[in-house]
Amino acid sequence: MGGDKAPGEILAGARRAREELGIDVLLVGPNDGSLGDLDGLELLPASEVIAMGEDPARSVRAKKDSSLVRCAEAVRDGRASAMVSAGNTGATMASALLRMGRLPGVARPAIATPLPVPGRGGTPTILIDAGANAECQSEWLVQFGQMAAAYVTARYGIADPAVALLSNGEEATKGSPLVKATHERFAAGAGVRFVGNVEGRDLLAGQADVVVTDGFTGNVALKALEGSLHAFMSILGAAISSSPEAKAAGDVLLPVLLPYAAEVDPEETGGALLLGVDGVCVISHGSSSARAIFNALRVAHELAEADLVGQVRAAVAPQPSSLPG
Amino acid sequence: MGGDKAPGEILAGARRAREELGIDVLLVGPNDGSLGDLDGLELLPASEVIAMGEDPARSVRAKKDSSLVRCAEAVRDGRASAMVSAGNTGATMASALLRMGRLPGVARPAIATPLPVPGRGGTPTILIDAGANAECQSEWLVQFGQMAAAYVTARYGIADPAVALLSNGEEATKGSPLVKATHERFAAGAGVRFVGNVEGRDLLAGQADVVVTDGFTGNVALKALEGSLHAFMSILGAAISSSPEAKAAGDVLLPVLLPYAAEVDPEETGGALLLGVDGVCVISHGSSSARAIFNALRVAHELAEADLVGQVRAAVAPQPSSLPG
Numbered sequence: 143m144g145g146d147k148a149p150g151e152i153l154a155g156a157r158r159a160r161e162e163l164g165i166d167v168l169l170v171g172p173n174d175g176s177l178g179d180l181d182g183l184e185l186l187p188a189s190e191v192i193a194m195g196e197d198p199a200r201s202v203r204a205k206k207d208s209s210l211v212r213c214a215e216a217v218r219d220g221r222a223s224a225m226v227s228a229g230n231t232g233a234t235m236a237s238a239l240l241r242m243g244r245l246p247g248v249a250r251p252a253i254a255t256p257l258p259v260p261g262r263g264g265t266p267t268i269l270i271d272a273g274a275n276a277e278c279q280s281e282w283l284v285q286f287g288q289m290a291a292a293y294v295t296a297r298y299g300i301a302d303p304a305v306a307l308l309s310n311g312e313e314a315t316k317g318s319p320l321v322k323a324t325h326e327r328f329a330a331g332a333g334v335r336f337v338g339n340v341e342g343r344d345l346l347a348g349q350a351d352v353v354v355t356d357g358f359t360g361n362v363a364l365k366a367l368e369g370s371l372h373a374f375m376s377i378l379g380a381a382i383s384s385s386p387e388a389k390a391a392g393d394v395l396l397p398v399l400l401p402y403a404a405e406v407d408p409e410e411t412g413g414a415l416l417l418g419v420d421g422v423c424v425i426s427h428g429s430s431s432a433r434a435i436f437n438a439l440r441v442a443h444e445l446a447e448a449d450l451v452g453q454v455r456a457a458v459a460p461q462p463s464s465l466p467g
Numbered sequence: 468m469g470g471d472k473a474p475g476e477i478l479a480g481a482r483r484a485r486e487e488l489g490i491d492v493l494l495v496g497p498n499d500g501s502l503g504d505l506d507g508l509e510l511l512p513a514s515e516v517i518a519m520g521e522d523p524a525r526s527v528r529a530k531k532d533s534s535l536v537r538c539a540e541a542v543r544d545g546r547a548s549a550m551v552s553a554g555n556t557g558a559t560m561a562s563a564l565l566r567m568g569r570l571p572g573v574a575r576p577a578i579a580t581p582l583p584v585p586g587r588g589g590t591p592t593i594l595i596d597a598g599a600n601a602e603c604q605s606e607w608l609v610q611f612g613q614m615a616a617a618y619v620t621a622r623y624g625i626a627d628p629a630v631a632l633l634s635n636g637e638e639a640t641k642g643s644p645l646v647k648a649t650h651e652r653f654a655a656g657a658g659v660r661f662v663g664n665v666e667g668r669d670l671l672a673g674q675a676d677v678v679v680t681d682g683f684t685g686n687v688a689l690k691a692l693e694g695s696l697h698a699f700m701s702i703l704g705a706a707i708s709s710s711p712e713a714k715a716a717g718d719v720l721l722p723v724l725l726p727y728a729a730e731v732d733p734e735e736t737g738g739a740l741l742l743g744v745d746g747v748c749v750i751s752h753g754s755s756s757a758r759a760i761f762n763a764l765r766v767a768h769e770l771a772e773a774d775l776v777g778q779v780r781a782a783v784a785p786q787p788s789s790l791p792g
Contacts, residue, residue, distance in 0.1 A: 260698050261705070276635055276643050310601055310686035318601050318683045342690030346698040358643045359687055361635035362680075365667030366688045370695035373585050373671040377727045380586075384723055391719035395706060398713045402702045 143171050143191045143209045144229020145428045149178075152228065155435025157181050162436075165443045168222050170213040186221070188212040194428060198232030202240060210234060214241035217421040223446035224422035226413070226438045228430040234423065235274055235416055242421040245451070247458050250275050251418030252286045252357065253425065254293055255364060256411040259348035260402065265298050267345065268352045269308075272414060273361035280323035283307075283354050284332045285458055289417040290352040291334045292457035296448040297441070302335050303351035308359060309339035320356060333457070342366075409434040412441030417454055422446050468496050468516045468534045469554020470753045474503075477553065480760025482506050487761075490768045493547050495538040511546070513537040519753060523557030527565060535559060539566035542746040548771035549747035551738070551763045553755040559748065560599055560741055567746040570776070572783050575600050576743030577611045577682065578750065579618055580689060581736040584673035585727065589735075590623050592670065593677045597739060598686035605648035608632075608679050609657045610783055614742040615677040616659045617782035621773040622766070623676075627660050631675035633684060634664035645681060658782070667691075734759040737766030742779055747771050 143149060149171060156167040160183065171177055173187035190208040192201045202211055210229055214237040216222040227234040231253075239251060253274045256266035270290040275282065287305045294303040307325055309317040314325050316339060328336040337350055342363055345353060355363070382392035413426035413434070422445045426438045468474060474496065481492040485508065496502055498512035515533040517526045527536055535554055539562040541547040552559040556578075564576060578599045581591035595615040600607065612630045619628040632650055634642040639650050641664060653661040662675055667688060670678060680688070707717035738751040738759070747770045751763045 260702050273635060276641070308687060310598060310683050316601070318681075321683070342687040342692075343694035343697070345691055346694050355687075356643075358635050358646070359684055362633060362667040362684055362688050363691045366670055366691040367667075367695050369668035369671050370692050371699070372668070374696070374699045377585050377724070381720060381724045381727055387719055388723045391716035391723075394712055394716035395720060398709055398716075399702070399706045402706055 143188075144227045144234075145426065145430050146194075147429070147431060148228065149176075151430065151432045152435050153177065153180070153183075154432035155430075155439065156183055158432060158436045159439035159443075163440055163443065165439055167439060168216060170209045170216065172209075186212055186216055192230050192233045194230050196230060196233065198230060198236040201230075201233055202236040208237075210237040211241060214238050214421070214423075217423075218242050224424065224442035226424045226426060226435070226442050228413075228426035228428055228435065228438075231273070231425055231428075234425050238416055238419045238421065238423040242419045242423070245418055245420050245455050245458065247460070248289075248418040249279070249282045249285055251416050252282075252289065253360075253414050254290050254417050255360075255414040257345055257353075257364075257367070258407070258411065259346055262348045265300075265351075266411060267348060267350055268294055269345065269360055269364060270352065270354055270417070271357040271360050272364050273357045274416070275357040276361075277358070278320065278356035280320060280327055283320070283324040283356065284327045285418075287328065287334050287336075287352060287354040288332060288457040289454045290354070292453040293415060293417055293445075293450060294351045296450045296453045297445060298351075300351055304337045304349070305334045305352040305354060306337050306340040306344075306350035308345075308353050308355035308363070309341065312339050312341065314339065324354070410437055412437040415445070415450075418458075420451060422450055468513075469552045469559075470751065470755050471519075472754070472756060473553065474501075476755065476757045477760050478502065478505070478508075479757035480755075480764065481508055483757060483761045484764035484768075488765055488768065490764055492764060493541060495534045495541065497534075511537055511541055517555050517558045519555050521555060521558065523555060523561040526555070526558055527561040533562075535562040536566060539563050539746070539748075542748075543567050549749065549767035551749045551751060551760065551767050553738075553751035553753055553760065553763075556598070556750055556753075559750050563741055563744045563746065563748040567744045567748070570743055570745050570780050570783065572785070573614075573743040574604070574607045574610055576741050577607075577614065578685075578739050579615050579742050580685075580739040582670055582678075582689075582692070583732070583736065584671055587673045590625075590676075591736060592673060592675055593619055594670065594685055594689060595677065595679055595742070596682040596685050597689050598682045599741070600682040601686075602683070603645060603681035605645060605652055608645070608649040608681065609652045610743075612653065612659050612661070612677060612679045613657060613782040614779050615679070617778040618740060618742055618770075618775060619676045621775045621778045622770060625676055628676035629662045629674070630659045630677040630679060631662050631665040631669075633670075633678050633680035633688070634666065637664050637666065639664065649679070735762055737762040740770070740775075743783075745776060747775055 188209040190205040252271035254270040255272035416423040484490040513534040515530040577596035579595040580597035741748040
């Protein structure tokens with residue numbers, strides 16, 4: 143029931159994931175026939191829906207029979223290996239947190255979002271935290287880096303991922319007090335390969351496998367990138383539609399642009415991950431099409447197979463080098 | 468002597484500003500003949516140079532005969548109406564702050580950077596603080612909004628500019644503690660037309676004339692936009708050079724793109740302003756060409772004529788509505 147295009151596109155994506163990848167998709171939603179023909183997909187009934195604008199914590203507490211809450215419970219109870227939602231992001235996080243629970247030792251779960259890197263062959267840079275925690279402590283940021291490194295290894299097979307810290311300058315002395323304290327903790331040894339600070343302009347440049355930041359800065363940076371892409375596309379569109387000659391040139395150029403654009407297409411990346419909870423939780427964009435849902439289900443399936451949760455659990459276990467002294 | 472292309476491009480920009488606009492440009496730099504033919508432009512001698520990588524505060528204290536320090540002194544002493552520098556940004560700020568001084572009541576000077584808004588006829592959105600203060604208090608952010616509103620009025624003739632606050636959501640309840648406290652102060656009345664929170668994706672969308680943030684977030688957001696533009700240009704370049712047909716299409720399309728690109732070209736905007744010091748201080752990008760310097764001198768001249776400093780001084784004077792109670 144989640145996202146702007148539910149349930150039509152969600153169902154279409156689920157069907158495709160079963161047909162093309164053989165993924166056993168369990169739908170969660172109303173059992174009143176309103177979903178139409180389920181095409182043989184199994185349905186876990188849930189009579190309530192948490193809408194996009196609702197307060198996350200309150201709605202999760204109040205709507206115990208909502209599709210989001212039932213979905214998280216299905217993972218908790220072992221009926222499902224992973225959850226995927228294109229619905230209310232805050233409520234998705236709250237459902238996962240309250241029903242699956244935090245992994246032992248995790249201070250705060252965080253959102254890991256893939257940033258497409260042009261020319262990197264489809265391997266993105268992971269931005270964490272992309273918006274779960276507006277206010278953070280340096281210990282949490284270090285843990286975000288540990289969790290995202292485990293995720294990069296589980297998903298992309300990168301053995302010793304490069305972890306960077308987002309700042310307003312490359313020097314260790316640059317940054318807010320939070321960034322400086324986090325830099326010190328990473329530099330002192332946190333069980334990951336810390337490569338220092340990167341700046342906003344480096345987010346799409348591919349120097350690091352993981353870029354760590356607080357959820358406020360991460361949200362602003364991610365949305366600035368989205369807004370910039372949107373502005374650029376509108377400029378390109380205006381130029382192409384300005385004359386018949388430009389239109390003809392656009393007809394030649396756009397198909398050539400497609401493979402490059404696919405590399406940076408958020409619908410291909412499979413969505414963001416909520417890391418630190420005791421289950422795989424994929425957060426898709428609210429505007430997700432069937433293709434985005436298909437890719438999110440693919441990623442969720444891969445990460446369940448790769449034991450993402452076990453990898454994250456091990457990554458946040460106390461490291462000898464991070465003990466005092 | 469500032470920037471990657473000094474002194475050649477700086478001199479060329481200065482010459483053009485005098486020839487085309489009649490601006491009386493005072494150069495500040497070495498009097499040893501190394502600048503070549505000054506073409507009749509006046510030179511204020513300065514024997515030292517602060518390089519791009521030097522520590523700002525230390526170098527300004529140590530190099531009393533540097534071009535940056537002498538330049539700020541020329542404004543302080545009334546020999547010049549404004550300063551323009553493409554050099555070390557931190558040292559430019561430190562020179563202006565230490566030699567011109569802060570305006571009465573200003574807690575911290577801040578950098579106001581124009582963000583180009585496609586389709587807005589060349590009127591940008593002003594981002595403040597774009598990097599001067601990595602750690603801020605809510606009172607300062609309110610003052611940044613007041614100063615930038617005065618700047619928008621002085622420069623673009625917008626009578627009652629819309630001032631927004633950068634956050635991770637549009638709701639007043641969203642944001643870091645700093646953002647929430649700042650929102651409250653703006654909403655309580657701060658002498659500017661406060662239009663609420665905007666998100667990172669709104670930075671280039673033109674809803675607000677001014678977007679207020681702390682210098683850490685502002686720096687990250689600004690550089691994320693730069694990085695995104697760079698990534699998009701490299702994708703477009705790769706597509707165009709992928710085949711002879713694509714090359715031919717690019718030859719048709721690129722000239723059509725130019726007027727749109729010019730609207731978002733940072734070299735056209737005339738650089739950033741340091742607001743809150745007792746003088747006009749334009750900070751140009753380190754990569755500034757002659758065209759960027761020409762535009763920076765044009766803007767500096769306009770802002771001196773429009774009495775920017777007097778406008779900012781009046782804007783930060785205590786407002787009746789911002790007094791306690």
